[in-house]
Amino acid sequence: MNFREIVEADRSYRRFQQGRAIEKSVLEELVNLARISASSANLQPLKYKLSCDADTNARIFPYLNWAGYLTEWVGPEKGERPAAYIVVLGDTEISRHFGYDPGIASQTILLGAAEKGLGGCMIGSLDRRGLADALDISGRYEILLVLAMGIPDETVRLTEATDSIRYYRDEQDEHVVPKRPLSEVIL
Amino acid sequence: MNFREIVEADRSYRRFQQGRAIEKSVLEELVNLARISASSANLQPLKYKLSCDADTNARIFPYLNWAGYLTEWVGPEKGERPAAYIVVLGDTEISRHFGYDPGIASQTILLGAAEKGLGGCMIGSLDRRGLADALDISGRYEILLVLAMGIPDETVRLTEATDSIRYYRDEQDEHVVPKRPLSEVIL
Numbered sequence: 001m002n003f004r005e006i007v008e009a010d011r012s013y014r015r016f017q018q019g020r021a022i023e024k025s026v027l028e029e030l031v032n033l034a035r036i037s038a039s040s041a042n043l044q045p046l047k048y049k050l051s052c053d054a055d056t057n058a059r060i061f062p063y064l065n066w067a068g069y070l071t072e073w074v075g076p077e078k079g080e081r082p083a084a085y086i087v088v089l090g091d092t093e094i095s096r097h098f099g100y101d102p103g104i105a106s107q108t109i110l111l112g113a114a115e116k117g118l119g120g121c122m123i124g125s126l127d128r129r130g131l132a133d134a135l136d137i138s139g140r141y142e143i144l145l146v147l148a149m150g151i152p153d154e155t156v157r158l159t160e161a162t163d164s165i166r167y168y169r170d171e172q173d174e175h176v177v178p179k180r181p182l183s184e185v186i187l
Numbered sequence: 188m189n190f191r192e193i194v195e196a197d198r199s200y201r202r203f204q205q206g207r208a209i210e211k212s213v214l215e216e217l218v219n220l221a222r223i224s225a226s227s228a229n230l231q232p233l234k235y236k237l238s239c240d241a242d243t244n245a246r247i248f249p250y251l252n253w254a255g256y257l258t259e260w261v262g263p264e265k266g267e268r269p270a271a272y273i274v275v276l277g278d279t280e281i282s283r284h285f286g287y288d289p290g291i292a293s294q295t296i297l298l299g300a301a302e303k304g305l306g307g308c309m310i311g312s313l314d315r316r317g318l319a320d321a322l323d324i325s326g327r328y329e330i331l332l333v334l335a336m337g338i339p340d341e342t343v344r345l346t347e348a349t350d351s352i353r354y355y356r357d358e359q360d361e362h363v364v365p366k367r368p369l370s371e372v373i374l
Contacts, residue, residue, distance in 0.1 A: 003302040007220045033194045044367045049374050103290020115190040180231045187236050
């Protein structure tokens with residue numbers, strides 16, 4: 001796959017083949033790519049908590065909010081939930097401001113996942129206190145994002161946004177994401 | 188190049204072959220990859236201002252601050268300055284909070300550039316008011332980051348951080364970037 005193909009494959013997936021596990025070594029390999037990527041003032045304040053076993057996955061899931069625009073869908077059902085998670089943390093002993101680092105790191109991880117046939121979703125809407133308690137994450141670490149990952153079990157399709165940018169599911173249950181045209185985003 | 192090789196090639200470069208121009212179509216192609224990437228609530232509030240001609244480049248350059256840790260180096264000299272810039276803007280008519288979107292977009296653009304043999308640097312330390320005036324950017328847009336780009340004209344090398352994470356130039360004038368080891372970033 002060339003890079004354009006990787007970016008095209010890297011959609012936000014929210015339904016997965018839950019039974020197809022992801023090895024911890026794969027998650028480590030992906031975090032390693034984020035580790036060597038750009039960091040503001042090279043401070044590297046991000047830390048990562050990995051989960052790829054059914055028990056830990058089940059502890060994480062209840063604290064996540066899914067797909068704000070799909071108001072009638074509360075999230076993936078049993079069997080289609082993520083097979084792994086990477087919790088992106090900010091180490092407040094290194095910095096209090098994490099700026100663009102979480103975006104840089106998360107995108108790097110999910111692009112790397114896409115090349116491997118995996119998919120994921122950056123989840124920023126979650127019960128941070130509940131998740132910190134569930135995973136025994138100390139107050140030293142700020143929970144920034146949760147990357148939900150697995151082998152995708154849905155089709156995600158881009159369209160050109162005309163009016164609304166709200167994603168939706170069509171009659172075939174495909175997830176459709178309207179993107180603003182290039183002519184609109186380049187001034 | 189596979190994705191790992193792209194990430195490894197994607198270093199923060201600050202010295203370029205200034206005379207080797209980058210076509211506008213290349214910048215557009217890279218922004219197009221950012222355009223279809225993840226955006227919080229799919230709002231897509233980012234806009235982009237492109238520069239790849241000598242005049243506009245010269246108007247941008249004075250407002251940028253380079254490499255905070257290299258206190259004796261004020262930035263690239265004539266001949267080694269960027270051949271192009273992508274100014275990443277936040278459209279305040281769409282959102283007031285740009286969250287992780289600029290990191291996601293900028294990383295996507297620079298990874299795409301790396302695959303093409305280009306390099307760049309995300310610059311967040313700059314005179315925003317001065318640059319907005321110089322480029323006639325209206326108050327509607329917040330300047331988030333400037334991506335300085337070109338064909339790299341320096342060697343950037345990673346080492347494993349032991350104590351300091353400050354980057355430096357060694358005796359061979361190579362730029363050395365200490366990265367925290369994987370065992371330290373995975374909890």
